[in-house]
Amino acid sequence: MSASQRLLHLVKYRSLWTHVRRKVTTWSPVGAAFNAKPFRRLDLVEKNVGLFGVPELSCPEGFQAATQTALKNTELLLHRACSCSPGVETVECFDQLSDGLCKVADLADFIKVAHPDPAYREAAEKTCIDIGTVVEKLNTNVELCKGLKNLLDNAKVVAELDPDTKRVAELFMFDFEISGIHLDDKLRKEAVALHVKLLDLSNEFLIGSHVPNRIAKSAIPKHLQVHFASDGSFIQIGGLHADSPDDLLREIAYRIYLYPNADLMECLEELLKCRYKLAKLVGYDSYGHRALKGTMAKNPETVMSFLQLLTDKLSQRTAKDFQMMRDMKKKLNPRNAELMPWDHPFLSGVLRAERYNIEPSLYSPYLSLGACMEGLNNLFSQLYGVSLMSEHPGAGEVWSEDVRKLAVVHETEGLLGYIYCDFFHRRDKPHQDCHFTIRGGRWCQETDRYQLPVVVLMLSLPHPTKSAPTLLTPGMMENLFHEMGHAMHSMLGRTRYQHVTGTRCATDFAEVPSILMEYFATDYRVISQFARHFETGQPLPENMVARLCESKKVCGAADTQLQVFYAALDQIYHGKPQNRSTTEILKEMQEKFYGLPYTPNTAWQLRFSHLIGYGAKYYSYLMSRAVASMVWKQCFVQDPLNRDMGERYRREMLAHGGAKEPMLMVEGMLQRRPTMEDFVDALVSELNPNFETFLLDSES
Numbered sequence: 198m199s200a201s202q203r204l205l206h207l208v209k210y211r212s213l214w215t216h217v218r219r220k221v222t223t224w225s226p227v228g229a230a231f232n233a234k235p236f237r238r239l240d241l242v243e244k245n246v247g248l249f250g251v252p253e254l255s256c257p258e259g260f261q262a263a264t265q266t267a268l269k270n271t272e273l274l275l276h277r278a279c280s281c282s283p284g285v286e287t288v289e290c291f292d293q294l295s296d297g298l299c300k301v302a303d304l305a306d307f308i309k310v311a312h313p314d315p316a317y318r319e320a321a322e323k324t325c326i327d328i329g330t331v332v333e334k335l336n337t338n339v340e341l342c343k344g345l346k347n348l349l350d351n352a353k354v355v356a357e358l359d360p361d362t363k364r365v366a367e368l369f370m371f372d373f374e375i376s377g378i379h380l381d382d383k384l385r386k387e388a389v390a391l392h393v394k395l396l397d398l399s400n401e402f403l404i405g406s407h408v409p410n411r412i413a414k415s416a417i418p419k420h421l422q423v424h425f426a427s428d429g430s431f432i433q434i435g436g437l438h439a440d441s442p443d444d445l446l447r448e449i450a451y452r453i454y455l456y457p458n459a460d461l462m463e464c465l466e467e468l469l470k471c472r473y474k475l476a477k478l479v480g481y482d483s484y485g486h487r488a489l490k491g492t493m494a495k496n497p498e499t500v501m502s503f504l505q506l507l508t509d510k511l512s513q514r515t516a517k518d519f520q521m522m523r524d525m526k527k528k529l530n531p532r533n534a535e536l537m538p539w540d541h542p543f544l545s546g547v548l549r550a551e552r553y554n555i556e557p558s559l560y561s562p563y564l565s566l567g568a569c570m571e572g573l574n575n576l577f578s579q580l581y582g583v584s585l586m587s588e589h590p591g592a593g594e595v596w597s598e599d600v601r602k603l604a605v606v607h608e609t610e611g612l613l614g615y616i617y618c619d620f621f622h623r624r625d626k627p628h629q630d631c632h633f634t635i636r637g638g639r640w641c642q643e644t645d646r647y648q649l650p651v652v653v654l655m656l657s658l659p660h661p662t663k664s665a666p667t668l669l670t671p672g673m674m675e676n677l678f679h680e681m682g683h684a685m686h687s688m689l690g691r692t693r694y695q696h697v698t699g700t701r702c703a704t705d706f707a708e709v710p711s712i713l714m715e716y717f718a719t720d721y722r723v724i725s726q727f728a729r730h731f732e733t734g735q736p737l738p739e740n741m742v743a744r745l746c747e748s749k750k751v752c753g754a755a756d757t758q759l760q761v762f763y764a765a766l767d768q769i770y771h772g773k774p775q776n777r778s779t780t781e782i783l784k785e786m787q788e789k790f791y792g793l794p795y796t797p798n799t800a801w802q803l804r805f806s807h808l809i810g811y812g813a814k815y816y817s818y819l820m821s822r823a824v825a826s827m828v829w830k831q832c833f834v835q836d837p838l839n840r841d842m843g844e845r846y847r848r849e850m851l852a853h854g855g856a857k858e859p860m861l862m863v864e865g866m867l868q869r870r871p872t873m874e875d876f877v878d879a880l881v882s883e884l885n886p887n888f889e890t891f892l893l894d895s896e897s
Contacts, residue, residue: 227574230587230601231618232567232666232731245593248317249304249617249635249651255593260305260320264327267301271331279340283348285358288366289642291345292694294335295369296648299695300636302328307633307653311619311626312596329396336376337389345370361856365694368491368855375487377479384478391475398468399809405461406806409435410453421446439542444530451539455799457780462803465779469770472812485771488813492703493820493859497768500816503873504765507757507819508790510881514754519792521548521752538793541759545752553748557670560745563728563737564674566620566658566667572727573681576717580843581689582608585616597623599660605688614638614650614688621667622657630656630676632683632711637695650687650699654680666731671745675718682714683707689847690854702855704814706862708821709828710851716829719746720837753884757819762791764816766802771813823876824863826883831867 245255253259253266271294278290302325309321335341348354349366358366373379377388411431414422424446425432438450472484481487485497494500519536522544527534529547536544549555570585577583583605590602601618617635619626631654638650656677661667669677686707687699700707717723721742728737766786769775775782779802784795802808807815828850832842849865864870 225571225574227585227587227603228567228571230567231570231620232565232661234661243592246591247593248308248596250591250594251304254304257314257316257320260317260324263301264324267297267328268331270297271335275335275338275341279344281344283344283351283354285362287344287348288358288362288369288694291369292365292639292696293643296637296639296695298328298332302332303633303637304635307635308596311653311655313623313625314596317596333376333389333392336372337378337385339378342370342373342378345373361693361697364856364858365696368696371490375479377475379480380478388475388478391471391478395468395471395475398464398471401464402461402468403806403809405458405464406804407435408458409433410456410458412453417449418445421449425450437539437542439539440546441543444526444533444540447539447543448537451537452796452799455796455801455804457798457800458803462779462800465803465808468808469779470774472771473774483772485768485813488771491858492814492817493705493824493863494816497772497813499873500768501765503820503876504761504768504790504816506874507877507880508761510877511754511758511761514881514884515758515792518545518752518755522755525551536793538796541752541755541793545756549748549751552751553744555671555745555748557672560671560737560741561668562730562732563735564669564671565665565731566661566669566677568727568729568731569669569674569677572723573678575726576723576838577685579838579840581685581847582840583613583685583689584608588615597621599623605685612649614652616684616688617651617653619653620656620658621660626657627655628657630680632680632687632700634687634699634701637698637701638687638690638692639695639698640693647691648695650690652684652687652699654684656680668731675715678714678718679711682711685714686710686851686854689851691852692854692856694856697853697855699854702853703859704811705817705820706824706859708817709824709863712822712825713828713833716825716833717837723837747886750884750886757880757884758791760819762787763805763807764819765790766805767808767811767813767815770802770808819880820876822883823879824871826879827871827875828863828866830879 246252247254247259251259251263253263274290274294274297278287278294281287281290305321305324305328307321309318309325312318312321345366349370355363376392377385380388409426411428411433414427414430414432417425417432421443422432424438424441425434427433434450434453436450437454438446441447441450469484476482476484476487479487481490483497485500489496489500494503522540523534523536525544525547526536526540574585577585586604586606588602588604590600595602595617597619599619599621601620603616603618605613605616607613633653633655634650635653636648636651639648641648656673658667658669658673683700690699692698695701719742721739724742725736725739728742729735730737766783769782769786770779780800783800783802787793787795811817828846832846833839836842846866850862853862860870
């Protein structure tokens with residue numbers, strides 16, 4: 198089916214609530230699609246097109262066939278990459294090789310966690326292992342590396358390469374180097390063994406970090422036992438219960454959930470040792486130095502300087518925030534007024550609620566899922582000339598009947614790609630909001646066409662009911678905008694190479710487009726275009742939006758400082774080894790970068806699962822927020838719907854994926870090169886009160 202035919206093949210959804218008395222709201226097609234119940238397929242003879250339209254994946258066994266096809270093509274491309282003359286063709290061949298494996302591995306990586314059928318999940322898991330094994334071999338293939346090295350060592354040929362091709366070639370070489378390709382046989386084998394060991398340790402830690410802790414029921418006051426899962430004569434504590442109004446419940450959950458597990462502690466210590474050993478083996482001072490190559494920060498020293506400067510500039514505000522929490526705790530519980538780590542999330546929430554009436558249930562009727570999707574569609578249309586069009590998936594194309602498929606269409610460029618929206622809660626579905634790249638965009642020399650990107654957005658929203666569509670809290674709405682920021686990064690990039698497509702860029706830059714979307718999500722000029730009561734059609738009052746924005750600044754310094762502590766801990770863990778335990782390091786970092794006392798016999802680091810996916814890069818959230826804040830204030834705050842600025846943002850920051858140095862993209866957008874002090878100042882200025890809010894409140 199041609200692109201134009203696909204665009205015409207749209208589902209016309211009908212709102213469930215258009216004929217109910219008093220419920221007068223009408224929606225655009227994309228709004229109606231998300232406010233309607235899922236379409237139920239009636240045509241039983243329609244051909245199964247396979248997951249994501251991949252014919253082989255019409256059954257679990259198809260993963261093996263898709264894997265074999267990918268591996269066969271890999272062999273052909275491997276020969277070509279090793280034998281072609283140094284030049285652009287070398288890099289194109291490498292990218293094609295990478296693309297062939299990624300298209301199968303990335304899809305399988307998603308299906309193994311999201312598909313409700315265990316047979317599909319198991320088949321996908323096996324594919325991930327098989328492809329991963331091949332990738333490890335390719336990363337240590339001396340002949341393959343030699344072909345790329347011949348290119349990069351030829352100054353004349355390199356001088357003729359365009360900037361994107363040169364950068365991609367260098368990134369592929371970096372992948373070889375961190376795998377120890379330049380080492381002799383003995384050391385290279387050692388590097389491979391460390392890679393394998395790290396995969397096992399990472400998996401063990403990731404699983405262990407989410408396992409509940411058990412304690413005898415008799416150790417817990419009877420009236421509190423109902424708050425925890427029962428397991429015979431034991432109770433299981435699988436979280437911090439941070440929002441509970443009961444001081445004792447929060448303390449019990451904190452002390453037991455964070456109680457040290459000796460085996461997991463050993464796993465973490467060994468994991469950090471192996472990471473350091475591997476980094477040293479391949480030529481870096483530490484794992485942090487290896488992980489930060491190519492990022493905006495460049496090295497651990499810059500990160501620690503950024504975190505220390507931020508701590509210094511926040512110190513007075515942080516102290517005031519903690520004092521406010523102490524005063525509130527004294528008011529709520531005069532007999533036990535000492536501020537402890539388990540109090541911070543709860544008390545900051547109480548202070549926000551006391552100062553601003555931001556009960557989520559007051560906002561939700563204005564934020565139906567369909568309204569929010571309509572708002573995103575309007576925003577993208579005005580900024581980029583892009584529309585979200587609901588498209589009818591083929592039989593077998595999606596893994597659950599409530600998954601929606603969106604075609605992303607530009608007014609002049611046509612179809613840009615597809616977003617599959619897996620938004621609703623489902624049993625055995627991960628409870629996390631995230632973006633998955635299923636297929637990266639790239640220019641295909643072999644077909645003379647652009648390979649369209651395909652992504653999945655995963656949320657865990659409540660299902661619609663008989664009387665109402667899915668209604669979002671303000672937090673859910675912001676998360677939706679955040680994840681859609683990642684999706685549009687994937688859609689609006691038009692990189693030549695899939696190795697650097699969309700979100701495949703430096704970690705401390707990758708969160709910028711998603712965090713920037715949070716600013717649009719809380720700007721009344723944007724919200725007023727879509728937030729209306731699902732029954733009456735009344736718009737969300739402006740003063741409610743203003744109160745919501747201001748409430749986030751309450752205890753904002755303390756909240757930011759907590760993130761600084763996590764980021765600093767991550768850096769120290771991935772620096773040079775220290776002759777002390779991870780708990781001793783945590784205790785010191787907590788005192789230096791947070792302020793609330795360490796609780797004896799706890800090991801928060803064993804619940805720090807970000808150490809796996811974001812090892813030495815946890816600071817990225819803070820740095821990305823700083824950049825997003827600067828872009829918002831300099832480029833969008835005057836007019837968040839300005840098309841010229843939207844086009845500039847796409848051209849300077851979204852279009853390149855990882856094909857351009859991240860700081861150069863920021864510099865292009867801001868038209869100046871920001872310093873670390875600029876980043877810190879941007880974060881600190883976020884906490885300044887907006888006096889217009891008080892005017893709006895006084896008028897209401």
